[in-house]
Amino acid sequence: MGEFPSTRRRRRARGLFAAACGAAAIALTAAACSSGGSSNGGAAATPTGTPVTGGTATFALPPSTVPNYIFPFDSSTYFSVTNSEDFQYLLYRPLYWFGNGSSPTLNASLSVADPPVYSGNKVTITMKDWKWSNGTPVTAQNVLFWIHMMQAVASSDWGAFVPGGFPTNVSNVTATSATTLTMTMNKAYNETWFTSNELSQITPMPEAWDRTASGPSHCTTTVSDCAAVYSYLDGQSKQLSSWAGSPIWSIVDGPWRLSSFNSDGNSTFVPNKAYSGPVKAKLAQFQEVPFTTESAEYNVLQAKGTGGSQIDVGYLPTIDAPPTSSPMVAGHNPVSGYNLSPLYTWGINYFPLNYQSTTGNAGIVKQLYFRQALQYLMNQAAVIKGPLKGYGLPTVGPVGTLPLSGVSYLSPTGKQGDPWPYNPTKAKSLLTAHGWNVVPGGTTTCTHPGTAATDCGAGIKQGQALSFTLPYATGTTWIEQEMTQLQSNAAGAGIKLSLDPRPFNQVTALAAGNCVVAHISCNWDMGNWGGGWTFVPDYYPTGETLFLSGSGANSGGYTNAQNDSLINATLTSNSVQSLYNWQDYLAQQIPVIWQPNGVYQLTEVVDNLGGVTPQSTTLNINPENWFFTK
Amino acid sequence: MIGFLIRRLLQAAIVVLIVTVIVFILLRSIPGNVAVAILGPSAYRNPATLAQFNAQYGFDKPWYSQYLLWLGHLLQGNLGFSWTLDQSVASLLGQRLPKTIILVGLSTLIALIIAVPIGVWQAVRRNKPVDYTFTGLSFLFYAAPTFFVGTVLILVFSVKLGWFGPEAPQGGIVSDFTDWRDLTLPVVTLALVTIALFSRYMRSSVLDNITEDYVRTARAKGASRRRVLWRHVMRNSLIPIATLLGLSIPGILSGALITESVFNYPGMGYLFYQSAQKQDYPTMLGFIIVVAIATVVGSLVADILYAVLDPRVRYA
Numbered sequence: 001m002g003e004f005p006s007t008r009r010r011r012r013a014r015g016l017f018a019a020a021c022g023a024a025a026i027a028l029t030a031a032a033c034s035s036g037g038s039s040n041g042g043a044a045a046t047p048t049g050t051p052v053t054g055g056t057a058t059f060a061l062p063p064s065t066v067p068n069y070i071f072p073f074d075s076s077t078y079f080s081v082t083n084s085e086d087f088q089y090l091l092y093r094p095l096y097w098f099g100n101g102s103s104p105t106l107n108a109s110l111s112v113a114d115p116p117v118y119s120g121n122k123v124t125i126t127m128k129d130w131k132w133s134n135g136t137p138v139t140a141q142n143v144l145f146w147i148h149m150m151q152a153v154a155s156s157d158w159g160a161f162v163p164g165g166f167p168t169n170v171s172n173v174t175a176t177s178a179t180t181l182t183m184t185m186n187k188a189y190n191e192t193w194f195t196s197n198e199l200s201q202i203t204p205m206p207e208a209w210d211r212t213a214s215g216p217s218h219c220t221t222t223v224s225d226c227a228a229v230y231s232y233l234d235g236q237s238k239q240l241s242s243w244a245g246s247p248i249w250s251i252v253d254g255p256w257r258l259s260s261f262n263s264d265g266n267s268t269f270v271p272n273k274a275y276s277g278p279v280k281a282k283l284a285q286f287q288e289v290p291f292t293t294e295s296a297e298y299n300v301l302q303a304k305g306t307g308g309s310q311i312d313v314g315y316l317p318t319i320d321a322p323p324t325s326s327p328m329v330a331g332h333n334p335v336s337g338y339n340l341s342p343l344y345t346w347g348i349n350y351f352p353l354n355y356q357s358t359t360g361n362a363g364i365v366k367q368l369y370f371r372q373a374l375q376y377l378m379n380q381a382a383v384i385k386g387p388l389k390g391y392g393l394p395t396v397g398p399v400g401t402l403p404l405s406g407v408s409y410l411s412p413t414g415k416q417g418d419p420w421p422y423n424p425t426k427a428k429s430l431l432t433a434h435g436w437n438v439v440p441g442g443t444t445t446c447t448h449p450g451t452a453a454t455d456c457g458a459g460i461k462q463g464q465a466l467s468f469t470l471p472y473a474t475g476t477t478w479i480e481q482e483m484t485q486l487q488s489n490a491a492g493a494g495i496k497l498s499l500d501p502r503p504f505n506q507v508t509a510l511a512a513g514n515c516v517v518a519h520i521s522c523n524w525d526m527g528n529w530g531g532g533w534t535f536v537p538d539y540y541p542t543g544e545t546l547f548l549s550g551s552g553a554n555s556g557g558y559t560n561a562q563n564d565s566l567i568n569a570t571l572t573s574n575s576v577q578s579l580y581n582w583q584d585y586l587a588q589q590i591p592v593i594w595q596p597n598g599v600y601q602l603t604e605v606v607d608n609l610g611g612v613t614p615q616s617t618t619l620n621i622n623p624e625n626w627f628f629t630k
Numbered sequence: 631m632i633g634f635l636i637r638r639l640l641q642a643a644i645v646v647l648i649v650t651v652i653v654f655i656l657l658r659s660i661p662g663n664v665a666v667a668i669l670g671p672s673a674y675r676n677p678a679t680l681a682q683f684n685a686q687y688g689f690d691k692p693w694y695s696q697y698l699l700w701l702g703h704l705l706q707g708n709l710g711f712s713w714t715l716d717q718s719v720a721s722l723l724g725q726r727l728p729k730t731i732i733l734v735g736l737s738t739l740i741a742l743i744i745a746v747p748i749g750v751w752q753a754v755r756r757n758k759p760v761d762y763t764f765t766g767l768s769f770l771f772y773a774a775p776t777f778f779v780g781t782v783l784i785l786v787f788s789v790k791l792g793w794f795g796p797e798a799p800q801g802g803i804v805s806d807f808t809d810w811r812d813l814t815l816p817v818v819t820l821a822l823v824t825i826a827l828f829s830r831y832m833r834s835s836v837l838d839n840i841t842e843d844y845v846r847t848a849r850a851k852g853a854s855r856r857r858v859l860w861r862h863v864m865r866n867s868l869i870p871i872a873t874l875l876g877l878s879i880p881g882i883l884s885g886a887l888i889t890e891s892v893f894n895y896p897g898m899g900y901l902f903y904q905s906a907q908k909q910d911y912p913t914m915l916g917f918i919i920v921v922a923i924a925t926v927v928g929s930l931v932a933d934i935l936y937a938v939l940d941p942r943v944r945y946a
């Protein structure tokens with residue numbers, strides 16, 4: 001399980017209009033920025049005043065996104081950051097909360113249950129003494145309610161469902177008491193993996209939700225009742241105008257409850273006085289406001305309350321980002337009165353190569369030397385320094401390079417940096433050593449077909465050219481610049497890349513799925529939608545979703561028995577070494593072309609608001625931690 | 631007149647029907663995969679959901695079957711359901727249409743009130759400094775992209791001077807009027823461009839009429855210059871403006887995408903942009919229906935206004 005960041009409707013929103021409007025804004029605001037900006041470079045500063053209780057903090061939603069689903073059982077249609085992390089999680093807490101500062105790890109304090117206890121293929125979950133806002137306790141039966149609903153409808157209506165994954169890998173689940181739930185899996189799994197990637201999906205649901213239009217139902221005890229309950233709750237969730245006053249949605253166990261909402265996306269939350277968690281809200285209100293574009297949000301940010309519009313936590317359009325020499329530290333903030341803080345997602349970025357291509361180039365793509373050559377031509381350092389203005393992290397393999405505290409998912413080898421730094425000479429040597437007549441700027445052809453070590457390799461014909469079409473998603477400036485740079489670098493090594501700019505949806509429709517498994521066209525060699533993958537809600541970065549043979553999201557259909565074996569080991573071994581073994585192996589295999597993980601958001605925090613940073617790389621927000629100062 | 635109206639209404643119905651067929655075919659011809667666009671690329675994790683989506687919404691059927699299904703729903707008053715905004719299309723149009731009518735309608739009305747006198751004044755003062763000044767301004771505002779004008783206005787009047795809000799009112803319809811300071815800049819942005827357009831037409835039309843025989847005749851019969859201008863020339867000169875107004879109706883209903891985006895105002899134009907981005911076909915088709923009907927109605931209104939303004943026009 002995991003998520004394409006673009007699916008989370010973040011990067012895509014900074015598309016056509018961000019580019020069009022932003023271009024004007026950057027020119028027009030130059031004078032204002034240079035004269036009005038304060039020296040707030042670096043990480044977001046902590047306010048120095050005295051914390052006060054009360055006040056209303058306003059949070060700018062990502063551009064072109066609004067919450068449109070309140071039921072925390074999101075189907076693929078509604079599975080987004082704006083619905084889950086920005087909205088539902090404020091009201092309904094997941095069983096296990098992930099996000100410890102900037103690390104995507106289990107936060108026992110914010111979780112509704114104690115950390116799970118494993119014994120072989122059994123896991124025991126003990127609930128804490130939390131209560132719903134209607135006074136009833138959050139029980140093991142509430143967890144069972146969720147699991148039963150998953151068993152009934154997950155394959156069609158749960159957005160994070162993966163065939164063979166949770167809950168199909170659970171053979172038995174029982175609530176032995178109000179506070180204890182035991183689960184038997186079909187085999188013993190890696191405990192970290194099962195907690196981080198499977199139990200992480202669960203959100204307890206109150207008993208009052210176990211109903212249909214005709215009255216109370218019994219999904220908590222009877223799985224066959226759950227489809228009707230789901231249908232009822234789904235229908236209720238589609239009545240957006242009734243959310244704030246709904247007797248169903250007003251029962252919460254999170255730190256907030258919804259006091260008003262309109263379908264344009266304006267939401268107001270007030271503290272849930274009955275919240276059982278460790279940190280009670282200090283703000284009197286928390287508001288979320290929608291924006292059409294980054295530029296529209298930036299206008300409001302700059303206007304600082306003129307006309308009643310005020311943003312306390314917003315974002316700087318990436319096109320206006322001040323250059324930085326360190327990806328984790330913001331440059332000079334062009335907006336005075338705010339502190340700037342970069343936010344990265346816990347993920348990796350890459351673009352797939354199609355091993356199942358029907359263009360005739362599959363034979364080339366399958367050659368490791370060719371993938372190595374192409375990776376040598378991807379100049380990640382230059383992309384980070386140039387188009388990304390310093391706000392990017394290199395991708396060195398299937399595990400993200402984001403610095404974490406408390407855990408180390410990135411192997412010691414991975415920490416040594418990009419194993420394939422830009423080197424056109426090596427790229428050319430690799431091709432020449434494998435039977436290609438390299439013609440820089442021209443057409444490189446195979447002169448030694450065959451399968452010997454110095455031949456082009458299986459499936460490659462005499463005279464076959466190194467020529468590929470590369471569709472990529474438009475709308476993200478740095479991706480467009482990166483693609484042009486790669487095309488130029490590749491041409492220098494005799495590889496012809498014909499760039500094919502297309503709308504995001506067209507690129508993902510073409511290249512984001514395993515064409516054989518999904519029964520879609522395989523007539524493509526490579527494709528770049530720009531977003532890679534974010535590990536949410538599969539926080540432990542194993543590869544069963546992206547790189548296991550036959551997986552639906554294994555975009556290019558990469559298949560490698562040793563890789564499969566190493567992935568399976570990560571799912572069952574409790575040692576993090578199994579994760580290291582797998583990632584070190586796959587990093588060398590280059591199943592996809594690794595590209596930089598660009599900054600997700602440059603967050604602007606008004607300078608009298610504390611508690612906002614460090615931001616969560618799982619994209620959760622915790623406004624209950626926020627406070628104003630005077 | 632009634633016969634004319636009946637004929638035109640029948641023609642309008644046929645035109646709208648043809649428009650829906652063409653648009654439906656064009657939408658289905660867009661490359662990509664609707665299920666992936668709606669469910670997101672992560673739906674590839676579970677490819678069965680893609681097939682399920684296609685079956686549920688009829689995308690596994692030929693386009694004509696899909697069209698007939700949609701048309702059948704439309705004739706029952708059901709415009710469909712937006713997959714991406716999680717509301718019925720009728721409800722979305724009901725929310726966005728009034729907002730757009732206020733924004734674009736108000737700006738058109740203001741533009742009309744200002745542009746007509748300016749056009750007349752320019753014609754009367756032809757080749758004088760006043761004429762050159764307004765001609766220059768008209769060219770400037772007509773040539774300037776809306777997002778540029780809007781951004782300049784925000785920077786000057788909101789960010790620098792703090793007189794008006796940087797975004798349009800964010801509440802319901804009532805707030806559009808109570809928060810007039812927030813509505814000012816988007817209305818002015820649109821009005822400036824529209825004034826430039828209308829005033830050029832008006833100037834040209836008055837210049838054409840002012841040299842007509844009937845003007846000389848009226849003056850020869852002793853009518854004052856003012857009376858000739860406002861009673862005779864004005865009426866005839868408004869005919870092209872009536873055409874423009876009629877053709878503005880679809881624009882008033884379809885919204886102003888750029889201005890809505892710059893001023894964070896979720897109207898019809900922005901709705902269409904959002905739905906196009908996500909291949910949200912039901913919303914796009916609902917929008918097209920509204921614009922198609924508005925276009926034929928606008929054309930009809932323009933024809934009727936001709937008859938009102940010019941008695942020589944007969945619709946027998």
